[in-house]
Amino acid sequence: MVSTAAFLRRAFACAAFALVSAAHADLKVGIDLSSTGPAAVIGITSKNAIQMWPATIAGQKAQYIVLDDGTDPGKAVANIRKLIDEDHVDVIVGPNITPAALAALDPVAASQTPMITLIGSASVVEPQEGKRVWAFKMAQTDGAMADVMTRYMANHGVKTVAFIGFADSYGDSWLNEFKRFAELRHIRLVATERFNRNDASVTGQVLKLIAAKPDAVLVAGAGTPAALPQRTLVERGFKGPIYQTHGIATPEFIRLGGKEVEGTLFPTQPVVVARTLPADHPAKKAALAFVTAYEDKYGPGSVTQFAGDAAGVYPRLEDAVARALKKAQPGTVQFRVALREELEHAHELVVPNGVVNTSAKDHVGLDQRASVMGAIRGGKFVFISE
Incomplete structure (x- = not known):
């Protein structure tokens, strides 16, 4: 099992981070979120977690370009086309909502740009054929839930x-x-x-x-x-x-x-109920580390599953980028193809919301270690046993 402790210490201790860093960053990450509109409560916490990412990925200087789609699938597609055609990003992160992620399949597939979505529905990655081979997903599937x-x-x-x-x-x-x-x-x-x-x-x-x-x-x-x-x-x-x-x-x-x-x-998933998870849960350490850092920055009780999903994108990228860099350089279609291939090879990678094992047939990679039952008790989210 791959530990993310080093990542968590480095990522969440960063005090100074800009959403868009230097103009000539080597690795470009295009991010589309619903920071306004009906899904803003989801998009804002995703953005908060992304603001905690380190300025490099696998030792490569990174540029994070964040756009707001207003919870509008049409705007999300326009944003993603801009990120691909004008900003020439190496990977897309987002969208937050299922209709937008489904609509985004056309531009990401046409440009051969991998997309790591932050939605709940598995419809964007199942079945793994056609345009869907360019899509990955952080949140546990609706079926598992x-x-x-x-x-x-x-x-x-x-x-x-x-x-x-x-x-x-x-x-x-x-x-x-x-x-x-x-x-x-x-x-x-x-x-x-x-x-x-x-x-x-x-x-x-x-x-x-x-x-x-x-x-x-x-x-x-x-x-x-x-x-x-x-x-x-x-x-x-x-x-x-x-x-x-x-x-x-x-x-x-x-x-x-x-x-x-x-x-x-x-x-x-584990992040939401991290403090009440059983001590032997495999993601508890990573989940607690993230929750502690997030709430230190944004306030007690502020963490969400969506923040946890966005936090997990970073170790997923670091894991895959490290291998993709051995095949090609950012800014090329060869690198994007290599990155897509390497995102399929995560093995026992611990992220705040579970343990990831991806393959050519599974672009989520989460098993039942990423699915728990929770309840609202005393105005808080808590773990409950089955």
């Missing part, structure tokens, strides 16, 4: 579930994966509703969910918009357990949801 969630449901007597999810590819992916694992564990889906990220009310959908009399409700959303269905469920008198996805693990979700989100159950 649905697996741990439905296992917890089955262990706690849940037989029927009502679903309400985003009316986009994030909601689609979660609905499909949840159905697959729910069927495996004999959990019946009794109602399905959808909502938009910018909706002001979901009362109609919630009343239909409650009318189905489910044992539990699953809200498949991300960031603060996911609080709306839960608050409405509680206000309308639903008394059963409410599950959310790994997309809600931000302090803003707890602040916005207030007492209505207390008791929420959700699958997550």
Whole structure:
């Protein structure tokens, strides 16, 4: 197992770091984030973590070029085209949202530029063919999260579930994966509703969910918009357990949801519940090191899974860049091709949110060591055993 302790000490002790460093940096990293718009709570914490990256990658001077897509897939594609065509970056990091990442597949594949996304859905990397061979992903897949969630449901007597999810590819992916694992564990889906990220009310959908009399409700959303269905469920008198996805693990979700989100159950990754993880969890040391450094810089309780995902991009890049540099130099298509190939060869690489083992068929590389169950208790995210 590769230790990231040296990386963490070096990366998070850096006090002076510019998002865009010297104009003639050797290695160019183009970064597209949702720093504004509905997904800003995700993009801002990703950007915070990126600001903690060292100024070199595998000893190579790096230039980080960060653009905001405003949570707009069209703007994300425009940003990525600019980063590729005008800035001539060697790798893309981001986007934060699934629709943007899917739309970005065309420009990254056409230019042969590897992309390390920060989304939850596996749809950008599965199946590994065509344009998707240029995409990688930091966050655990929806399937792995649905697996741990439905296992917890089955262990706690849940037989029927009502679903309400985003009316986009994030909601689609979660609905499909949840159905697959729910069927495996004999959990019946009794109602399905959808909502938009910018909706002001979901009362109609919630009343239909409650009318189905489910044992539990699953809200498949991300960031603060996911609080709306839960608050409405509680206000309308639903008394059963409410599950959310790994997309809600931000302090803003707890602040916005207030007492209505207390008791929420959700699958997550090590960073979010680092302090309450079992001592023998393989990522606990790296997760705690990152959480401590991040909260020293940005304040107690400020860390998110999305920050952890962005932090993990750096060791993924350092690991792959070190080998790619033996084949070609940055700024060339040969280097981009070599970097894509080397990103497929991470082996037992510990990052804050898990342990990575990639291959030509697996561009995520995370196993169940990156999937745990969490809950909101006392206004905090905590680890819970299955």
